[in-house]
Amino acid sequence: MTQPFPGDRPVDAALAREFGLSEGEWAHAIDVLGRAPSYTEAGVLSVMWSEHCSYKSSRAHLGRLPTTGPQVVQGPGENAGAVDIGDGFCAVFKMESHNHPSYIEPYQGAATGVGGILRDVFTMGARPVASLNSLRFGRPDHPKTPHLLRGVVSGIGGYGNCIGVPTVGGELSFDPSYDGNILVNAFTVGVAKTDDLFFGRADGVGNPVIYVGARTGRDGIHGATMASAEFGAETESKLPTVQVGDPFMEKLLLEGCLEIFARGCLAGVQDMGAAGLTSSSVEMADRSGNGLELDLDAIPRRARALTPYEMLLSESQERMLMVAKAGREHEVFEVCERWDLDAAIVGRVTDSGRFVCKATPGYDPLAAAPGPRAPVVVVDLPVALLTKEAPKYERPERAATAAHGRTPARDVSGSPVVRAGSAPSGDPTTGLSAALVGMVGSPNLGSRRWVWRQFDHIVQVGTVIRPGDSDAAVIRVFCEEPGAGPAATKVKHLALSVDCNGRHVQLDPYVGAAMAVAECTRNVACAGARPLALTDCLNFGSPEIPETMWRLARAIDGLGAACRALDTPVVSGNVSLYNETDGRPILPTPTVAVVGQLARPDDRLYLAFATEGATIALLGAPGAGKLGGSEYYVQTHGEVGGEPQSLDLDAERALQDAVIALAQAGLLQSAHDVSDGGLAVCLAESCISGGRGARVTLPGLGVEATLAGQLFGEDPSRIVISFAADRREEVARVAKAHGVPLTVLGEVGGDALELRAAGTGEAPVVARVPVATLRDAHARALEPIVGAG
Amino acid sequence: MNAKIYVTLKTEVLDPQGDAVRRSLASLGFERVKAARVGKLIELKLDETDRTEAERAVRRMCEQLLANPVIEDFRFELEPSS
């Protein structure tokens, strides 16, 4: 039975409401406990039953995702997922959102997002080897966009660069729907020996619970307290909601943890992320079916007079909770001393199945006279009530039209693409030529060099393909056999990509989500790698809006179907809901990141046209030239619209198999998937990257396709490849063997990209732009937002 | 007027840099340093002679740009330019 604690606020329905607990949830808690929760317990319930921790709106649907396969070492439910990469090693990875904090304080929000995902990975016993990120900002000319973009990019760099994990790629786009709700999704992959993975478990009744890392302050405590009437303006100025990251501390924690793990003295470990000490203890106890008892008086702290409520809900960064094997605690302390890390025994594993916390009223170890210890029970809750038996909703759904929740159309009469028009032109300043320059130089399609220059993308000497040079990042990872010396180290090559185009999801959540998986796996295949598995971050608006809930459910079905067809199970993930302002949701954005593996390093592919005279061809069906959901449509209509794309998953699978086979046969000089901006932008990017022109005849797409549709339509399942002219027969044979159409488009050469209409003989030039003009436009695409230089 | 603006992390916000400074001072023998906080000093020359106007303007500069109220406090001093 809990006892009241000095400073507890009255516990009633009003408090429950303020803590975000519904009437039904509050009644359920009272019913199960047979009493009203204490103030601290109410706080614990509110965070554990929050959408973030309990997935209460999405749990009913997430079960439909495929999560198994021979390659899966660890599926969802742990701190991160893991896939086999051979020789007893695995790749450990996860993606997580840090959207709201990044909007409030872009540098620290993004930095702590990176810190959190790194901890999720090294908690599993894996050394992080690379990070990616997926970023969404509001419209480029929104007054807050430059500040948010600069802050987020430097925050990601500030954390990743310092801890020394290379940020090797990512994606960035702009849309007015993100004006008030930016997205910052961070991905990290690490490598571990499969037999040495660690899990977030509180195994072994009687084992000590050890707190390691930064001390606890009042960082990021439940926003509900901020609104409390008991806190005046003066107090509020002392109570930050945004945590400050300390990447140096995290680096010590990383090295210290890996040393502790190697000693084999732990039964389990979990980082303190969202909902801090509470969720880490409760989740570890839950996975083991045990209970946990914490002595809050022992929590290392940096702030005076912390209450149990604050200690349990603090989101101070760079902290780990370990369960040591009884009798081997001293080994943890030895390593912590070597790395200057604070560590303290704060509890023990019990067989009660309950989460019990004790604290002494008035006790403050930081005070000159801390006072005597006489702990009382402040929390005594069944673990299951906080986890498996947490509320779970099947929220009402209503089919949404593409227009539902859509940002109103903007006036585009001044846009360069509209002004250029859609008439054929061989002059780069008019018609389709100028439209192509406008597209290549638009913030959504232009070069991201300004971004990745600010990330250390080469630390750890593993970055084989740097950002922007291929459709996916390619890294080599050193798989060290513990104690076996460098000669026994195996080098493996991974390809990484992250993708989502929310516009296609807006038009059709099922197809759009499947397209995200298709594009992401296709990117990995275009680097020459076989996709292995996937992690996702489902960013949506409020699940209490039936149309949004419907989109979420449909998107999950689309993801599931694509993952099954492409044999990339979901091994980890995260859901971020309520991304909306004034009732207007973000574009539904189910971001996915895929990890693939190259059979040999020589299989890797770049996107640049590499040699004069090489043959350019389109692998995959040419498509219908539909402009629905495309960048071109938005630039010419000022809103997301048009007819949704369609996706044939069998054709997609065959296409990816074909490009991987071509890579492994060493037949290709380049591969680049056709995605945002369509075929013309794809060709332009290969020209820019290679510093070479191309003479191309557009594939005939039937009478319905406009010229603009042929150039800029975003039909999925297409890859532009180039190869030596004398390998054409072999390439055709491989394509045919996979049942994939191959259309020769032209050849690499000259100093301009020249596009001709389909037809025989000397078909008319549709667009002709010097590569230098394309390169300049591409390089300067972000200048309107972040300035030159 | 000239303005000196001090921007510091709020007292309860983690200040890793300040902690590092305190520990280093301790290892130099300055063990009686109990805490260190590191902040920023920003000096402005204003084309403004009215103190009340200057105060209002500087406050707005702090709120809108120079400090982030989520994690930082600010204070400032004004003095007539010589």
Added chain:
Amino acid sequence: MKIAVLRFPGSNADWDALHAARDVLGADAAYVFHKDTHLDGADAVIVPGGYAYGDYLRPGAIARFSPIVPALVAFAEAGGPVLGICNGFQILTELGVLPGALTRNAHLRFECRDIHVRVEARGPFTDVARGTVLRLPVAHADGRYQCAAETLRELEARGQIALRYCGPQGEPAESDPWLDPNGSVGHIAGVYNRAGNVLGLMPHPERAAEAALGNDDGLTLFRSLRRHLGAAS
């Protein structure tokens, strides 16, 4: 040839240096932890890149309190070859082993990309590559080399300027602002100490020492060290 790679708390290119020295060059290289007090009979020392002590206060400033530092300074003073890369360069300037200081890049951002340097000075790390242009990556926020005008004149006069940013064909950095990634005085990318045995540089030769990464220009510095030590022993 025995090479010690120092590990400060916050070093993060320690593996990069160890890998280049041990696995690529083939030297007997090993980490030395900052809490150790001796260098274990090393013939050369690498102070690797990273963020020692979080770069708090100033990059490199707090590393001087580490127990290994007296041994490092003694080794340098005795003429032992020391290579400080990036944060290692910053640490060596803060220790006063190398002249000058490294300040925030002129454009105030972290900068990671390939640059070119002309190898100018003689010395244990540069004799092999002297007179050539190397393509090397940089990855730093505080790499803008600065020193007093008097010091600069001395560095020039004594031939201590080891590397200068330049174009791919050795074009002077004045010709294009893109060539110098941080706005260093005299476009200095690396300097030797007066005795010529300690080199600090901002670019990362150890991250460009293998064909597998598409560039082995940086290996010349390590090959030069091997030749130097081979000749001496």
